[in-house]
Amino acid sequence: MKLFVSKFAIVCLTVVTISLNVKAQTIPVETKDHALVLRVSNDKHLDMVYFGGRLADKNEYTTIAKTYRMDDKTDEYNSAYTPAGSRNLLEPAIAVTHADGNKSLDLEYVDHKVTKVNDDVSLLTINLKDPVYDFQVTLNYQTYFDENVTEQWSVIKHHEKKDVVLNKYASANLYLQAGSYWLRNYHGDWAKEMRPEEEQLMHGIKTLDSKLGSRADLFQPPVFMVSLNKPASEDEGEVLYGNVEWSGNYRIDLEVDPANNLRLIAGINNYAGDYTLKPGVEFTTPKVVYTLSNKGKGEASRNLQSWARKYKIVDGEGSRLTLLNNWESTYFDFNEQKLAGILKDTKTLAVDLFLLDDGWFGNKYPRNDDHAGLGDWEENKIKLPDGIAFLTKTAKEDGVKFGIWVEPEMVNPKSELYEKHPDWIVKQPQRPEYYMRNQLVLDLSNPKVQEYVFSIVDKLFTQNPELAYIKWDCNSLMYNSYSAYEKNQGNFYTDYVRGLYHVLDRLRAKYPKVPMMLCSGGGGRVDYGALQYFTEYWPSDNTEPIERIFIQWEYSYFYPALASSNHVTDWGKQPIKFRTDVAMMGKLGFDIVVGKLKPEELAFCQGAVKTYKQYSEAIWHGDQFRLQSPWDNDVASVMYVDQAKGSAIMFNYLVNNRYATGSHLPILLKGLDPDKKYTVSELNLFPGTKSPIAEATYSGKYLMTVGINPDVREWRTSVLLGVNEVK
Known part of the structure; x- marks a missing residue:
């Protein structure tokens, strides 16, 4: 417990x-x-x-x-x-x-x-x-x-x-x-x-x-x-x-x-x-x-x-859900039929959950782009005439779970909330408004605003009992900071965060283990004050896989892998294998158009999900060892070893594309039992390819003293190795 x-x-x-x-x-x-x-x-x-x-x-x-x-x-x-x-x-x-x-x-x-x-x-x-x-x-x-x-x-x-x-x-x-x-x-x-x-x-x-x-x-x-x-x-x-x-x-x-x-x-x-x-x-x-x-x-x-x-971290010793997100495949342009198709893709991909992102709400000011709708959290009747309930029902029929995106701390000036409650908004009364992503921040130092923000998420859960996941976003900074509620403006910055925590305390008391992703325009709010309420965080909107190797590497000094939400997207020029292998170094998700995958690409992703679940205990709850830094080497290498030192997974990536770069020498493994015997084999092979690394058995002492060469090259830019104890 x-x-x-x-x-x-x-x-x-x-x-x-x-x-x-x-x-x-x-x-x-x-x-x-x-x-x-x-x-x-x-x-x-x-x-x-x-x-x-x-x-x-x-x-x-x-x-x-x-x-x-x-x-x-x-x-x-x-x-x-x-x-x-x-x-x-x-x-x-x-x-x-x-x-x-x-x-x-x-x-x-x-x-x-x-x-x-x-x-x-x-x-x-x-x-x-x-x-x-x-x-x-x-x-x-x-x-x-x-x-x-x-x-x-x-x-x-x-x-x-x-x-x-x-x-x-x-x-x-x-x-x-x-x-x-x-x-x-x-x-x-x-x-x-x-x-x-x-x-x-x-x-x-x-x-x-x-x-x-x-x-x-x-x-x-x-x-x-x-x-x-x-x-x-x-x-x-x-x-x-x-x-x-x-x-x-x-x-x-x-x-x-x-x-x-x-x-x-x-x-x-x-x-x-x-x-x-x-x-x-x-x-x-x-x-x-x-x-x-x-x-x-x-x-x-x-x-x-x-x-x-x-x-x-919430449920830090528990499991995590793999997911498919619709953001980069639809952005704001979707309807029930399109989402029903993506729900079937979720099952096809063999992940656990479909996450509906931004754009599902607003009627007087529909959320068709980021200029309108924030603050008006009713389902858009044109996009979702049958509401969220239709999607949770369809997800259940397809054998997957359903999650949803919210940004409850924010408001667009083009919204009914802005019109009804201008005193709920952080802004100087005598100065022109200044926007980031066309929005302003709600004043969470005000108990009425706290109640409103709590009710947004609580209503989603009470009206949709099958709802299984929340992505909580926060995309704006505070400009012209002023609270119409606070008598002493010097208290505002502190009381705002306390108000946020009060809302999250109430939500966690009522929904103690529902998975929630902490997002803030990427990694704008990653700290243990917030993570005590969330199961995971979004490191960056930058999902280009080479960039993500560096970003995830540095986050890992302070946060465990199971808390890092890593999605496979179409950012970058790397093949689907490279992108998926990078995303597996944490909490795996996809944000791609499954229907556009070639048959062999789909087969690879389905196999990668199985591999991920096979080694999830080591990734989620094991010890992490950084073997070669991407800052100093052509090949970055990191491994995760389960608590029993019986199973490990080693990730290796080419991060320098200059001529003849690769892993020319063995890489020393860490964290194994020197007296145990381990079988080493390559994982996540793309369909139709063969590994140049023959499956073999070594002592833990050998792997940590002599090492093993993953044979990373320009035609093998991402190599995953499984290390398993011989019983």
Whole structure:
């Protein structure tokens, strides 16, 4: 059973409470291999003194501060949650304006407790308080012991006589000590997601952030890697991975301080976000998840992938549906008869579900292109005279499932919703409207809008009980941001995301396991704040297969394969085999005209679906190993190994088309049992072709030491190998 610790009350837990003690004390936060060590100083300030390998003897953590020669001056730099306006002169984690206008804040340790959620999960809460003002902060560190993963967040509250304004309110404040620091982060745009950059961090501040409001990941996703002492490789080096679990404006500050250590502060972006907090109300920041590895980037990614499947992504330990989407075959131009034909193609292709995309709604303003209809979620009577019910009924008769596209957070100016509720729309009342994809964003900080958005999806389910899948899209940024509902505009950006999560909480409470794809004009909203409500995400609208190899490669550092929706489309010049093989590295789907496939192409796709299902356990729930990077090699190679190390699948792709490129040397496999025997054979052969690779049996030791050459060439641009234990 999946554990949603973040959203439901924890009951029947073991709790250890440590009372206030003014003497210096050490508080270790441990996972299986690593420890983050906090220290309460003699003046009751909470510092972070260590983040590295876990020690066998916990008593030795008490000597760390002396070993690093940390003193009361240094704790201005390594504060566990750095306040502004008192002794600190560096970048703060929290800054406030008190009810009397004073901007200073000091936070002293009060007490802490450890709550044992289960054998794997523990929660450390530490209470801090200002000695002058009635202002408190609770720091939370939730550890996942076996996965070497920690989630961190803060809870802020006060009991001052009037409102307090939060000027900055980070979730996590980390302190790393090394000789040098190397940041790998990402940039992009539509169809250009997850472009990596790596640089050495020097003195000063490097800030990663978003100010887009919605679709917040469009230019820069909220993920990062920090390597210590040298850039980490796939299997060597110490590296920290992080992800801000927030689907709106975020901010990550990385500051090399005067003592040559790295301060990392992450959470909600306070840009245009001075948050007014009433007395007695708790402000809970989003979680920041991170993992530390001393065995390179591969181990760190497997830590996050395992954690996400077990604790974060909806039904992360379950199965996934293969599908056929109609978007690139029909766009907005369809009717019942055309869709009925595609439903039969779904069965012919041997996939599980048909997904009806954009264009099925709107009557006064029919959705025949992207200029009209958003917000008016009634079936278009011309296209679908018998409604969605006809399609779900037809799908059931054809032996497949039915899913549908929605974009409930958005509105076209050419819609009935826009005419009836202009106060529900994010826009400045005195400024001209500015559109992205001819649409505006609905104000989800408003409870009435939340109710409306919930009702859109709920109505689809209640009227169509056979509905089996939702694709949830979000195609616009926020321009001219203003809420007619909010009294304090500084609260809007934060309350918008909270409103979105409130809607999704309600939907998941009522429909806990219905598959839902997280889409946002491609990868504009891929983060673990949103993915706690979804079974999968759409990495990019760019489905050109060579591009997708690079995009999916980089996403895989932070997200598991079963969450990556990969569709076979007509983008690119590669043959259907290459396109299908690339899409199989995740959650497989098709967006093609099945009727236009040649007989041998259709036969190949049908066989590929069978192969995919045969190896789905390894792809969905196994360990991923990147063997050769597409950035550095002519051939990209990645493999997935099931948990029992009994079955694996190896994907190999030619990514350089220059003369005589290919796999000239064996590629070393990873993750197998060295003492087991494995049969290696080629998969997904196109009808009428023969493999030059003879089926043979090798030891796991041989495959990981000597390797195997998949024989990728210009006439064999995509090669899949199955690796199966000899029983």
